[in-house]
Amino acid sequence: AQSVTQLGSHVSVSEGALVLLRCNYSSSVPPYLFWYVQYPNQGLQLLLKYTSAATLVKGINGFEAEFKKSETSFHLTKPSAHMSDAAEYFCAVSRTGANSKLTFGKGITLSVRP
Amino acid sequence: KAGVTQTPRYLIKTRGQQVTLSCSPISGHRSVSWYQQTPGQGLQFLFEYFSETQRNKGNFPGRFSGRQFSNSRSEMNVSTLELGDSALYLCASSLGQAQSTNYGYTFGSGTRLTVV
Numbered sequence: 001a002q003s004v005t006q007l008g009s010h011v012s013v014s015e016g017a018l019v020l021l022r023c024n025y026s027s028s029v030p031p032y033l034f035w036y037v038q039y040p041n042q043g044l045q046l047l048l049k050y051t052s053a054a055t056l057v058k059g060i061n062g063f064e065a066e067f068k069k070s071e072t073s074f075h076l077t078k079p080s081a082h083m084s085d086a087a088e089y090f091c092a093v094s095r096t097g098a099n100s101k102l103t104f105g106k107g108i109t110l111s112v113r114p
Numbered sequence: 115k116a117g118v119t120q121t122p123r124y125l126i127k128t129r130g131q132q133v134t135l136s137c138s139p140i141s142g143h144r145s146v147s148w149y150q151q152t153p154g155q156g157l158q159f160l161f162e163y164f165s166e167t168q169r170n171k172g173n174f175p176g177r178f179s180g181r182q183f184s185n186s187r188s189e190m191n192v193s194t195l196e197l198g199d200s201a202l203y204l205c206a207s208s209l210g211q212a213q214s215t216n217y218g219y220t221f222g223s224g225t226r227l228t229v230v
Contacts, residue, residue, distance in 0.1 A: 034218060043118075043204055043221040090157065101147065101170055102206075102219060104157040 002027045002093045006105035014113045019078040021108050023065075023091030026072065033074040034092040034102065035065055044090065050074060061085070086112045116141065118207050118222035126228045132193040135225045139186050139207030146188040147219065148180060151202040160203075163188050192227075200229045 003026045013019055025031055032051050036044040048059025055067040065076045074091060088109050092102040119138040127133050139146050147170075148160040159172040163182035180190045186207075192199055206219035 036221075041223075041226075043120075043223040044206075046218045046220070049218050092157075101159045101162060101172070102149075102157075103159070106156050 002103045004091050004093050004105035010109045012111040013081045019081045021076040023074045025093045032094045035076050036090045038088045081112045083112050120222035124226045135190045137188045137205030143207035145208045147206045148190050149204045195229045
């Protein structure tokens with residue numbers, strides 16, 4: 001079975017500060033890992049994905065994440081927060097193969113202070 | 115190209131009624147998955163359809179069902195609605211082949227169902 005843990009439900013940063021959203025996974029097989037963002041009253045937008053290629057993954061809007069197998073982590077970072085980054089962020093894990101579903105973490109709400 | 119389209123965007127139903135939600139995937143995508151999002155349970159997988167066949171199912175009661183048509187469009191049906199079925203229902207499409215997870219899933223904007 002796979003699972004994802006996102007510690008904390010809310011993170012607040014100042015505009016221009018580093019954004020760090022934590023994600024730890026549990027998987028019995030090599031995982032695929034994803035970060036999605038959700039703005040109010042909208043669906044999920046893919047930020048980036050890890051699919052066993054490079055361990056440092058760059059995504060959209062300046063976000064990146066590093067896959068660390070030894071720590072079973074896939075933390076999301078952005079060097080400088082913008083007001084427009086305020087949203088809910090979900091980490092998800094999937095196994096390989098055709099019968100793969102996404103298992104999501106509980107999500108983290110990011111607030112950006114002016 | 116057009117994204118994943120879900121209709122309707124908002125829906126209000128009464129307990130005991132049934133409801134059908136629709137999802138049109140990205141052109142060329144053959145896999146459609148459905149997720150339920152609630153404040154308490156978060157995002158939970160309902161089921162996945164590929165080439166008109168259900169090939170993966172989550173832990174939901176039989177009141178939740180779906181189907182996929184030959185053009186890959188999918189519908190989800192919930193019968194005998196309960197208050198707890200109030201949620202945002204999200205549809206996601208992917209290529210659906212064995213390597214589909216390499217490409218990720220594209221989500222629609224969802225259908226907000228309110229059961230009163």
